[in-house]
Amino acid sequence: xxRIFYVIPFLVVLIxxxxxxxxxxxxxxxxxxxxVTNQSxxxxxxxxxxxxxxxxxxxxxxxxxxxxG
Amino acid sequence: xxxxGPAERVLVSQEFLNSPxxxxxxxxxxxxxxxxxxxxxxxxxxxxxxxxxxxxxxxHADVYCSSCHxxxxxxxxxxxxxxxxxxxxxxxxxxxxQDLRNDPKMAAGFNKDCAKCHASxxxxxxxxxxxxxxGLEKAHVFYETPSMVNNCTAxxxxxxxxxxxxLHAGEExxxxxxxxxxxxxxxxxxSFCHTGHEMHGDGTKYDYRYVDNSDFVPQCVDCHQDVLDxxxxxxxHKKHVQGDKKLECQICHSQTYKSCNSCHVQKGITGHSxxxxxxxxxxxxxxxxxxDYILVRHIPIAPDTYDNWxxxxxxTTFDAAPTWKYATPHNIQLWTPxxxxxxxxxxxxxxxxxxxxxxxxxxxxxxxxxxxxxKANAPVFVKDN
Numbered sequence: 001x002x003r004i005f006y007v008i009p010f011l012v013v014l015i016x017x018x019x020x021x022x023x024x025x026x027x028x029x030x031x032x033x034x035x036v037t038n039q040s041x042x043x044x045x046x047x048x049x050x051x052x053x054x055x056x057x058x059x060x061x062x063x064x065x066x067x068x069g
Numbered sequence: 070x071x072x073x074g075p076a077e078r079v080l081v082s083q084e085f086l087n088s089p090x091x092x093x094x095x096x097x098x099x100x101x102x103x104x105x106x107x108x109x110x111x112x113x114x115x116x117x118x119x120x121x122x123x124x125x126x127x128x129h130a131d132v133y134c135s136s137c138h139x140x141x142x143x144x145x146x147x148x149x150x151x152x153x154x155x156x157x158x159x160x161x162x163x164x165x166x167q168d169l170r171n172d173p174k175m176a177a178g179f180n181k182d183c184a185k186c187h188a189s190x191x192x193x194x195x196x197x198x199x200x201x202x203x204g205l206e207k208a209h210v211f212y213e214t215p216s217m218v219n220n221c222t223a224x225x226x227x228x229x230x231x232x233x234x235x236l237h238a239g240e241e242x243x244x245x246x247x248x249x250x251x252x253x254x255x256x257x258x259x260s261f262c263h264t265g266h267e268m269h270g271d272g273t274k275y276d277y278r279y280v281d282n283s284d285f286v287p288q289c290v291d292c293h294q295d296v297l298d299x300x301x302x303x304x305x306h307k308k309h310v311q312g313d314k315k316l317e318c319q320i321c322h323s324q325t326y327k328s329c330n331s332c333h334v335q336k337g338i339t340g341h342s343x344x345x346x347x348x349x350x351x352x353x354x355x356x357x358x359x360x361d362y363i364l365v366r367h368i369p370i371a372p373d374t375y376d377n378w379x380x381x382x383x384x385t386t387f388d389a390a391p392t393w394k395y396a397t398p399h400n401i402q403l404w405t406p407x408x409x410x411x412x413x414x415x416x417x418x419x420x421x422x423x424x425x426x427x428x429x430x431x432x433x434x435x436x437x438x439x440x441x442x443x444k445a446n447a448p449v450f451v452k453d454n
Contacts, residue, residue, distance in 0.1 A: 041115065042095035042103050046081040046209075055109040056075035059202045 070218050073197070078204030085209040098126040098133050125199070127190035134190055141269050142190070148270035149278055150188040158276035163370070165385040178378025182333045186224060193268070198223045213265075217258040227342065228327050228366075232400040237327070243344050244325050250401050262287040279395060281355040288357065289318045304416070305408070317363040319398055320348055321407050321420070326398035328367040334378070337371030338435060349393055349429040349449035358395075365429055365449055366396040371438050388444035393429055428452055 045051055085091045096103055100121035105111035116122045126133040135142040149155050156179075160169050169175035185200040192198045193215040197206050201223045206216060215221055222230025231237055235249025248254075252261070267285040280286060290297055296306045296318075309316040323346070330340040349365035351358065372387045407420040407427075420427065428451040434442035 041105050041107055041111075042099070042101065043081065043086065045107050046079055047083070047086075048107075049076055049080055051107060052076035052080055053074075055112050056079060058075045059078075 070201070070223060072201075073204035078202075080205065080208050082208035082210060085207075085211075088210060090211050091209075099123050125189060125191055125196075125203075127192075127195075130190050138190075144272040145190065145269045147272055147274040148268065149275060150268065152274065153184065153187050154274065154276045155278055156183055156186075159390065162390050163384045163387050164382050167382045169375075169380070169382055172380040172382050175375065175378050175380035175382050178334070178375065178380065182378075188224070193220050200224055214258075214260050217260075221259040221263075228329070229399045232324075232326055232398055235400070237325075237344070242341075247324055247400070248402055250399050251403065252401060262291075279353065279355075279358065281357050283357055286357055314362070315360045317351070317358075317360040317397075319364045319396070319401070320362060322401045322403065322405060323364055323398040324400045324402055324405055326364070326366060326396065326400060329369050332369040332374055334374055336377045337374035338369045338437070346427060347393065347429045347433060348427050348451060349391075349446075350451055351395070352391055352448040353395060362451070364396045364398060365391070365393040366398075367393050367433075367435070371435070372441050387441050391446045391449045392435070392442055393433070393446050393449050424452075 045055070095101070100123045102115045102117070102120035102122075105115040114120065116124075123129070123133075130138075130142040130145065145151055157168065157170065161167060169179055185198075188198060192203070194213070195205065195207075195209060195211050196203045197219050206212070206219055218230075222233070233250045233253050235247060235253070237243045238245070238247045264285070264287075267287065271282070271284065273282075295301060296303070296310050299311065301307060301311075305321065309321065310318075325344045325346045327342050328345040329342045330338050331342075332338065345366060347365050348362050351360045351363045354360070370387075370392055372384050375382075375384070406423075409419055410416055413419055429446070430450055430452045431443055431446075434446060
């Protein structure tokens with residue numbers, strides 16, 4: 001039983017250390033390189049397939065096979 | 070490769086928005102005006118140059134990607150997929166050392182006809198290549214390993230892709246029995262041999278894909294080391310790999326492959342591509358490619374190929390490089406017409422009795438450009454007639 005009391009503080013420290021690790025995007029945001037996402041007309045439109053079908057226009061060539069190399 | 074529909078090309082998924090890249094504000098990478106109404110009329114304004122819209126941010130990887138991925142972007146800035154330095158250097162060799170980038174008309178012609186083979190980070194990791202009109206491959210989710218079909222062979226399709234997947238089988242003019250590459254049948258994708266390390270480069274500004282760098286150039290013997298075993302019982306390998314006259318592996322293990330006609334500039338050599346199997350002398354031996362004989366394929370270059378560009382640079386040293394070029398067909402089989410001994414009287418009969426068909430000679434050059442072709446390929450001909 002005593003062992004559990006010794007182990008618990010170690011576990012807490014490990015969990016804290018793991019949660020403190022920064023993702024690359026976090027670092028980039030801190031440096032002021034990027035702003036975090038917020039809802040805008042970009043997301044509003046580009047996640048709405050029905051709307052995109054109304055406004056997106058087909059490209060010349062269609063985007064099928066190429067194949068030069 | 071099924072084309073993406075107009076909406077699918079630009080559709081963004083919730084999976085992306087939940088991913089690390091999805092935490093970044095859209096305009097941080099793409100610019101544009103996010104405050105426009107969701108109408109067709111407002112679309113142009115949202116994506117206008119005036120709003121600093123950037124369709125392909127990774128074209129400027131040093132700006133948009135390097136803050137998190139500098140370990141890759143710093144090297145890739147010098148990689149052949151990005152710089153296309155291989156094209157420029159091959160041109161210079163045939164143009165008396167002149168760089169087409171110094172002539173505005175030549176540079177414009179190159180940008181129109183050749184530059185679509187350039188690749189940025191995004192064309193492998195988020196969209197399809199722009200040579201097939203781009204489009205978000207996985208609804209903007211970034212993926213580490215490019216899709217073989219929708220990224221790699223979207224560009225490298227007509228030769229590598231079709232050979233590797235056996236798609237020539239049944240095509241008009243192609244021998245029956247052309248099979249997919251044995252590695253494809255085992256499930257290997259392009260990235261199994263062509264790793265990210267090779268694609269991103271080592272930071273050195275190379276000017277040719279056949280570099281002499283064993284650090285990232287894939288070789289057959291990386292996996293098939295047994296062919297180098299001096300105690301091997303395979304007499305073919307003893308003679309043709311370990312012997313005095315070394316053969317490129319594909320000479321025995323490749324099937325018929327494609328040579329091309331009709332460059333994209335609509336000038337010079339025209340006509341359809343055609344099946345070939347030609348053995349030439351190795352005109353570019355180095356430590357990694359110390360073979361004496363190699364497979365070669367004809368490329369659609371001619372002295373007047375770039376005349377339509379209207380520039381001042383012409384191919385004055387056209388014959389400084391062969392038009393039958395080092396080939397690495399991706400259609401490997403253990404048993405090929407060269408190795409199959411069924412019904413033969415001795416083990417090398419299938420190949421050695423077909424030298425007239427297999428070996429490159431002056432009779433194989435393009436007769437429309439006879440003199441130039443004969444000079445250009447002199448180092449490659451195995452026989453003089």
